[in-house]
Amino acid sequence: MELVPLRPEFAPQMLAGGPKNDEVNRFTGTHGTFTLADYEAYIERTLNDPNRYTRAITEDGRFLGEVVLTINEHNRSAGLRIALWDGFGRGYGTIAIRHVLDHAFGERNLHRVDLEVYEFNDRAIHVYEKLGFREEGRLRDALLWDGEFYDAIVMSILSTDNI
Numbered sequence: 296m297e298l299v300p301l302r303p304e305f306a307p308q309m310l311a312g313g314p315k316n317d318e319v320n321r322f323t324g325t326h327g328t329f330t331l332a333d334y335e336a337y338i339e340r341t342l343n344d345p346n347r348y349t350r351a352i353t354e355d356g357r358f359l360g361e362v363v364l365t366i367n368e369h370n371r372s373a374g375l376r377i378a379l380w381d382g383f384g385r386g387y388g389t390i391a392i393r394h395v396l397d398h399a400f401g402e403r404n405l406h407r408v409d410l411e412v413y414e415f416n417d418r419a420i421h422v423y424e425k426l427g428f429r430e431e432g433r434l435r436d437a438l439l440w441d442g443e444f445y446d447a448i449v450m451s452i453l454s455t456d457n458i
Contacts, residue, residue, distance in 0.1 A: 296352065296353070296354050296359075296382070296385070296387050296390060297352075297353050297354070298350040298351070298352060298353075298362070298390070298391055298394050299350065299351050299353055300342075300349070300350065300351070301338055301341055301342065301349045301350070301351045301361060302338070302351070303335065303338055303339070305334075305338065305351055305358045306331055306334040306335045306338055307331065307334075308357065308358035309329075309334045309358060310329070310330070310331045310334055312358065312359075312380045312381060323376075323378050324413060324438045324440070341363075346365065346366045346367070346368065347363065347364065347365055347366065348363070348364040348366065348373075348395065348398055348399075348403075349361055349362070349363045349364075350362050350363075350391065350394065350395065352379065352382070352387055352391050354382060354387075357381075358380075359379060359380060359381045359382040359387065360377065360378050360379035360380050360381070360382070360387075360391075361377070361378055362375070362376075362377040362388075362391040362392060362394070362395050363375070363376050363377070363395075364395050364398065364399055364408070366399075366403060366405065368403075370407070371404065371405045371406040371407065372405060372406060372407040372408070372409065373399050373403075373405055373407070373408050373409075374408075374409055374410065375392070375395060375408050375409065375410040376410065377391060377392060377419075383418075388419070388422055389422050389425070392422065392423075392426055393426065395408075396408060396426065396452065400454045405454065406453060406454045406455075407451055407452075407453050407454070408451065408452050409431075409449065409450065409451040409452075410423065410428070410449075410450055410451070411434065411437075411447040411448065411449055411450075412447065412448050412450065413437075413438055413445050413446070413447055413448070414433075414445050414446045414447070414448055415445060420448065420450075423450050424450075426452070427452045427456050427457075428450040428451060428452045429450060429451060429452070429456075430448055430449070430450050431449045431450060431451055432448075432449050433446045433447065433448055433449065434446060434447040434449065
């Protein structure tokens with residue numbers, strides 16, 4: 296597994312393996328569908344945004360997912376999101392998140408990284424807790440999926456936490 300900068304040539308792979316999987320869509324709360332042009336535009340925006348740190352999660356050159364920090368320099372904070380479309384259960388998410396936390400706290404001198412995770416995503420919650428994230432609260436009924444509402448759990452980790 297490698298973490299590499301997101302590149303334009305990943306767009307077709309993102310389209311082919313992207314959020315078409317019902318489980319991945321549910322975990323990310325994705326209701327929309329995307330075209331190749333959508334992925335190309337997303338990559339272009341990401342490459343030109345100094346407040347975004349994005350790494351593609353790859354294996355043998357194949358795009359498996361991405362991990363993203365959206366940085367607010369003024370508050371020394373960032374929002375984290377990760378989407379794995381393939382490679383579950385191999386520790387790739389843990390490795391990717393550790394990498395962006397090292398970048399956030401070590402290279403960018405940030406103080407806080409936060410995220411939201413839906414209450415039914417036990418696997419992700421376990422990984423976040425293992426990495427030192429703490430639950431701060433809930434956004435009640437934040438996701439409507441198949442006619443049922445679910446809470447989003449807000450979690451964060453601080454540079455001063457013992458991680």
